[in-house]
Amino acid sequence: MTLEPDPVTLEPDPVTLESDLVTRHPLTLTADPGRVIAKLFLPGEEGNEPHSRAAGIVARVLALGDDEVDVLVAALLDRFGPRHRDYRGILTRHAAIVAPRVRTPTELSPVRTLLLGACFTAEYAVEGAAVTNPSAVAHPDQSGLHAGALRLALSLRAVGEGHLSSIGFAVAVIGPGSAVRLEPRTGPLTTGVAVPVTWEHDRLRALLTDDGLDDEVTRSVLDALDRSLAGGDLEQAFASMPADLLRRPQAAGILAGIRSVAGTLRRVEFPADSGLAQRVLWPTVASESKGMEDARFVRFTAPDGTVDYRATYTAYDGIDIRPRLITSPDLRTFTTSPLTGPAARNKGMALFPRLVGGRHLALCRSDGETTGLTASADGLVWEPFRPVHQSTAAFELIQVGNCGSPIETSAGWLVLTHGVGPMRTYTVGAILLDLADPSTVVAALPEPLLTPITTESEGYVPNVVYSCGGLVHDGRLWLPHGIGDSRVGMASVPVDALLARMIPRA
Known part of the structure; x- marks a missing residue:
């Protein structure tokens, strides 16, 4: 040593x-x-504007010629690549978020995908x-x-x-x-990668009760989770609910509340070769x-x-x-x-x-x-x-x-x-x-x-x-x-x- x-x-x-x-x-x-990260940027939605501007941006990216796209992406990679860990991966993930706005059968090239992702990415100085x-x-x-x-x-x-x-x-x-x-x-910063994590049922039950969700819809979902042999999947529990409960006027709001509470458990893992300060x-x-x-x-x-x-x-x-x-x-x-x-x-x-x-x-x-x-x-x-x-x-x-x-x-x-x-x-x-x-x-x-x-x-x-x-x-x-x-x-x-x-x- x-x-x-x-x-x-x-x-x-x-x-x-x-x-x-x-x-x-x-x-x-x-x-x-x-010290910057590359975060998702949704023009319009970032400023609480009433309408998203994403569709127009996607259309303009698709209208560019291949040569222009190549030049733009080369410049982006040269300038921002050294500042971010897995810069290409970040842009690809952000492009996937707005990909549903790309009309089929259009297929984006890898280079155009990177440009699309860059239009929905911004640096943020933490x-x-x-x-x-x-x-x-x-x-x-x-x-x-x-x-x-x-x-x-x-x-x-x-x-x-x-x-x-x-x-x-x-x-x-x-x-x-x-x-x-x-x-x-x-070195470049990283916000890590989200990894799956599962609630303990008693803990989820206590949180739902604390949030005011203690009704027949909630109990039906929790009972379905308890009966599951593999620990339970929330969407499967929703699907197994009795139809009579789903027809109740308040059911949709209750299910949205359960999803919201369940989503408050998060786990993130950082690359093994990243330093703590990154x-x-x-x-x-x-x-x-x-x-x-x-x-x-x-x-x-x-x-x-x-x-x-x-x-x-x-x-x-x-x-x-x-x-x-x-x-x-x-x-x-x-x-x-x-x-x-x-x-x-x-x-x-x-x-x-x-x-x-x-x-x-x-x-x-x-x-x-x-x-x-x-x-x-x-x-x-x-x-x-x-x-x-x-x-x-x-x-x-x-x-x-x-x-x-x-x-x-x-x-x-x-x-x-x-x-x-x-x-x-x-x-x-x-x-x-x-x-x-x-x-x-x-x-x-x-x-x-x-x-x-x-x-x-x-x-x-x-x-x-x-x-x-x-x-x-x-x-x-x-x-x-x-x-x-x-x-x-x-x-x-x-x-x-x-x-x-x-x-x-x-």
């Missing part, structure tokens, strides 16, 4: 010391407008506006590192045109000591059509010792927000699904890294302003939340929530919080929860751990420092954090010093 070069130790800039606790490291990750709100977990690949170093997988909220958010990634190496560096974010989790379901925001990743250890990666994120459709779940065994295959139950509301759920008392636990902010605790038997359906930490200090007068999953220490669960105070200033604080009973706050930091300093007061959203999760390595808490909702910085603090500064709660 070849070790990487010795990492450069970055000494803290005296000007950027938060206090005698916090070190701000001279590492900044900024938005890169060159970080065209900002990159912010990171979380950190240990990377699944720790090979090639010197003793004392740890490779991090950083999740990022990437914000592009129209304030549309997706989930991107970066890779950093921390240690030994206070050394920290980013690995290069090079992978983008792109919105795929209606509830996240306007963005996937603020993923809080955690490395979860099951009772049998199995480890996987999980995250909650906020799905936004332009009107409503709701939490969704990501699970991944290796950060290459990702499954996303909805969360349900009374506590699965609002923003900012954060999962505990293991079961506590035999149950899944999560922090939440269901009422919009209070840090709460919720429990679940399966990690999917969440019980009503219990308030844990309310806004009391001056720096959290408006609201308080979490900055990622709780971190287990010998003294308790260390929870980084975000407080919103006067002038909507976001700061990072800390509380300590009892290990056995995390509904009990045993200590709290009396002042913010991290506050926007002068150089951080400006940005896409001014006066904000915010994190979606840090981790402890070699006795030091490492905290990647968004600055002004526009860029990402890195801070660290010795854990023992932080715990010693916290004031016990009576």
Whole structure:
């Protein structure tokens, strides 16, 4: 095994010391407008125009001469091919979407198919506006590192045109000591390939009930799925329904609702030769059509010792927000699904890294302003939340929530919080929860751990420092954090010093 070069130790800039606790490291990750994907583009439909313009575009592509098509496609491949993984495949798939508008018996040549696909494809800069709100977990690949170093997988909220958010990634190496560096974010991006995934029937049943679909039509579909020997196919279940139920006036709407709920389970797989920083989790379901925001990743250890990666994120459709779940065994295959139950509301759920008392636990902010605790038997359906930490200090007068999953220490669960105070200033604080009973706050930091300093007061959203999760390595808490909702910085603090500064709660 070849070790990487010795990492450069970055000494803290005296000007950027938060206090005698916090070190701000001279590492900044900024938005890169060159990080683009090739997404489907449907002129007219993209702007909510009343009529699609696709038919006219198809007709004009068909009217071009072969020589002109050859020249156009050669130029497209030369310009855009190096910027995208499998550019030809992307264009071919997009052409297939509008192919029904091509009148038979016309048969498109491979070259004309590529041109047709290019007319319905557009580049999108996933970080065209900002990159912010990171979380950190240990990377699944720790090979090639010197003793004392740890490779991090950083999740990022990437914000592009129209304030549309997706989930991107970066890779950093921390240690030994206070050394920290980013690995290069090079190569074309990929949004992966959707792969089949099947609902567990009980889970689908619970989701349909949560969505208000608990009627005879729904029950007939679910019963048909239960009777299937091969796990069940939704369309086959629809086809086997009694005709009397299908004639009911509301049946069509109910079946559409079932399809909509069933479609909220998605799985995407990325090429094995793609780097983590090249992978983008792109919105795929209606509830996240306007963005996937603020993923809080955690490395979860099951009772049998199995480890996987999980995250909650906020799905936004332009009107409503709701939490969704990501699970991944290796950060290459990702499954996303909805969360349900009374506590699965609002923003900012954060999962505990293991079961506590035999149950899944999560922090939440269901009422919009209070840090709460919720429990679940399966990690999917969440019980009503219990308030844990309310806004009391001056720096959290408006609201308080979490900055990622709780971190287990010998003294308790260390929870980084975000407080919103006067002038909507976001700061990072800390509380300590009892290990056995995390509904009990045993200590709290009396002042913010991290506050926007002068150089951080400006940005896409001014006066904000915010994190979606840090981790402890070699006795030091490492905290990647968004600055002004526009860029990402890195801070660290010795854990023992932080715990010693916290004031016990009576």
